[in-house]
Amino acid sequence: MANQPAKKPSRAPRKTSRAPRKKAKASPDEILQYFKDMLMIRRFEEKAGQLYGMGLIGGFCHLYIGQEAVIVGMKAAAEPQDTVITSYRDHGHMLAYGMDPKGVMAELTGRSGGYSKGKGGSMHMFSKEAGFYGGHGIVGAQVPLGAGLAFAHKYKGDNGVSCAYFGDGAVNQGQVYEAFNMASLWKLPVIFVIENNRYGMGTSIERASATTELAGRGSAHGIPGIQVDGMDVVAVKEAGLKANAHCRTGKGPMILEMKTYRYRGHSMSDPAKYRSKEEVQKVRAESDPIDFVKAMLLELGQLDEAKLKEIDKEVKAIVAEAARFAQESPEPELSELYTDILAEA
C-alpha cells in the first residue's frame, strides 16, 4: 500500500466529507452501539472534569472529549486477543476496551476501588483482561512498548495485533522512529495510531513539526500510512479493519493518522491562549463525532428524540454510579504504601 496522504490536510476537518453517508459501512445496530460508547466516554469525561472541580481528583487529568470516535472505531475493528497501549490521555481507551467505569473513576479519585488500588492515578491504569497495558506518562514511551506487545504476539504466535496510540506531540520523539524501524524490520503486528488533535499541549503541529503529513512518517522505514477522518467513527473502523488485516497477515506495522480534535485543555489548568474560541466552537459545531452519528441514526430512523433521551439517561446513570463509587470507595490502606513494589518470586 502506498503512503496515502496525497492531499494537504486542511486546518479544520472538511465539512463536505462529514455529511452523513447514505451507505455507511456499518449496520444500524453497530452505529447505535458506537453512539452509546462515544456518549459514555463523553459523559464520563464531563463528570471527571466536574469531580476535579470539586477537588476530588488531584494532579493531572487529561480529558478525551472530542476524540471519542478514534478509540470507539478502532475497538470495533479489534479482535479479543489484541492489546492496546496509550499515553496519559487514557480514560476513553479504557472505557472503550470494556474496563469498568467504576474502577476507572475510583482510580481518578485515588481510592482503593480503582484499577491500580489508587496508586496509579489518571495516567496509570492497566488491565490484562481487557488487553490494556497503560496509561504511560512519558511522551512517546508507549510506542516502543507497544511494539514490544506486538513482539510478544508474534513470539507467542497468538495472532494478536497491538495498537499503540500517541499524539501529534509524541510523533517527533526519537524513540518513535527507533520503534518504527524495528517494527518494520521484524514485521511486528502493530498499528501505530497517531491521534493528531493538532496540539501537543499548547504548541500547534505547524509550530512543532517540520512536516505535518503524519501518515507519511513511516515512509523512511517502509511503513504504509493512511490519513483518516478521526471524527467519523465509521471511517475509523474501516481504516482499523484495513490495518488489522495488514498486520494479521504478517505484513508488518501500519500507521493510521487520525485527524481529530481535543475540545478541552491539555490537562485541567490550561489557559487556552494558543487557539481561538472560535476555532474550538467551529469544530464542535461542524465536526462533533457524536452529533455526526446522532444525525446518521436519526436519518436511518434508528433514533428519535425520545429514544435519544433514554440512552442519555442510561449512560448518565452509569456515570453517576461510577462517580458515587469513586467517592465512597475508601482511600487505600496505609499499608499499601509498601505493597506491589516487587513481585514475589
Next chain:
Amino acid sequence: MPIEILMPALSPTMTEGKITKWLKNEGDSVESGDVLAEIETDKATMEVEAVDEGTVGKILVAEGTDNVQVNSPIAVLLEDGEDASSIGTASTPAPVAAAPVAATAPAPVQQAPVATVEAEPDYDGPMVRQTVREALGAAMSEEMRRDEDVFLMGEEVGQYQGAYKISQGMLDEFGEKRVIDTPITEIGFTGIGVGAAYMGLKPIVEFMTFNFAMQAVDHMINSAAKTLYMSGGAIACPIVFRGCNGAAARVGAQHSQCYASWYAHIPGMKVLSPWSAADAKGLLKAAIRDPNPVVFLENELLYGDSFDVPESDEFVLPIGKAKIERPGNDVTIVAYSKMVGVALDAAEKLAAEGIDAEVINLRSLRPLDTATIVTSVMKTNRLVSVEEGWPVAGMGAEMAAIMMEQAFDYLDAPVKRVCGEDVPMPYAANLELLALPNTDKVTEAVKEVCYR
C-alpha cells in the same frame, strides 16, 4: 431537584478565584459543554463548562466577585419542569465529599521492609573451572533450555557471537527467534523488551556496555521498575538488563563509568553485580528466574578470569545475600564486582602486617544484605567500602549511612570509603591508574581505620 453549580477548582493549587464574566444569564437554557462563565484562577483565566442540562435559575455570585471559595455555590440550574420556586431545595450534582484529607503518615521509614533472604544453598557436588564469560553464557543457555519464554536481544548478540563473546554459539542453538540482533537503538529495543515482558515473556536485554544504557534508562526506570506499583500489582515486568559496567582499560571517559549506585537508588528494581564465575552463573540464573526487572552489572576485565563453578543446572544463588569471601576479625571490607579481587589482594597484604581483614562480596546491591554487613561490623568494629564508582552519593555513602543507623555503637573508627576519583575517566595510562581504586589505596584506608 435543582442543581447547584459550584465554584470549580481549575488547577491543583487553586483554592479561590474570581468570576470575571457570566456567559449565561438567568433564564438561559444550558446544554452539557456550554460555557457558563469565565473564571480567573491563580494561573490563568479559564472557562467553566456545564456538565448538566437545564435552565439557569439563579446566579448566586455576581460577575466581578473576587475570592470566591472553591466548592461554594455560584449558580442554580433548574431541570425540566422546575421553576425558580424550587431553588431553596437545590442539591449539589453529586454528594460533595470533602477532598480527601491527608492521612496521618505512618512513622517515617527509610526503606521498604526487606524480606528475609534464604542462605546460599550448600553445594558439595563436582566443580568445573570456568571463565566468567563461559559462566554467563552457560547461565543464559541453561535458562533458555529450561523456559521457552526466555530470549536474548541486543547489539551483536547473534551472528557476531556477542561483542564480548558472552553469547557465543547461542544463535546456532536457539535460532533467530530467540537470539535477536538489534539495531544500535538502545531506547527502542529496551522499550520493546519491556513491552514484551508486560505480556509475560522474559527478555534478557544485553547492553554492549552500561554506558549505552543511558539512552534507555527511561524505560528501565519509568516503564520497567515502576509498573508493578503503578498498576496496583496487575502488571509485572520480568526482564534482565545485563552487560559490562565500570571501567574497562584505556577507553576514555564516556566508556568507563560505574552505574551501580544509579540503579541501586530505584525501588522496583533489583541490582546484582557478580565477581567470580560462580557468582556470575548463580546470580544470572536467579535474575532470569526472578519476576522483577533486574539490572545485572558485569565487568569486562573479569570476563577472562577463571574460577571454580558448581557443575549443576540447578546452581542458583539467592538474590539479596552477600558472601563472606574471607573471614577476619580486625576490619570489614565491603566490595562488589572487580573490587572484590582488589579487596582480597589487600587483605593478603594486610595479613602479612598482622591485620586480619574480613572481605564481604556484596553480590546484590539492591536489595542489600545489610544484616551480613552489620553482623560483621559488630565483630570487627571497622568498615572500609571499596567501589569503582564516584564518591558522591555512591554505594560507599550508603554503607556509611547504614553504619550510622544500624551499627553506630559498634564503630571504633569512622567509615572509610575507597572510590574512583571524583573526575571523568582520563585516557592517559598513568592518570587512569591514578583514578581507580587499587590494593594500596585499600590497605592505606584499612590502616587508617585500624589506627596503624
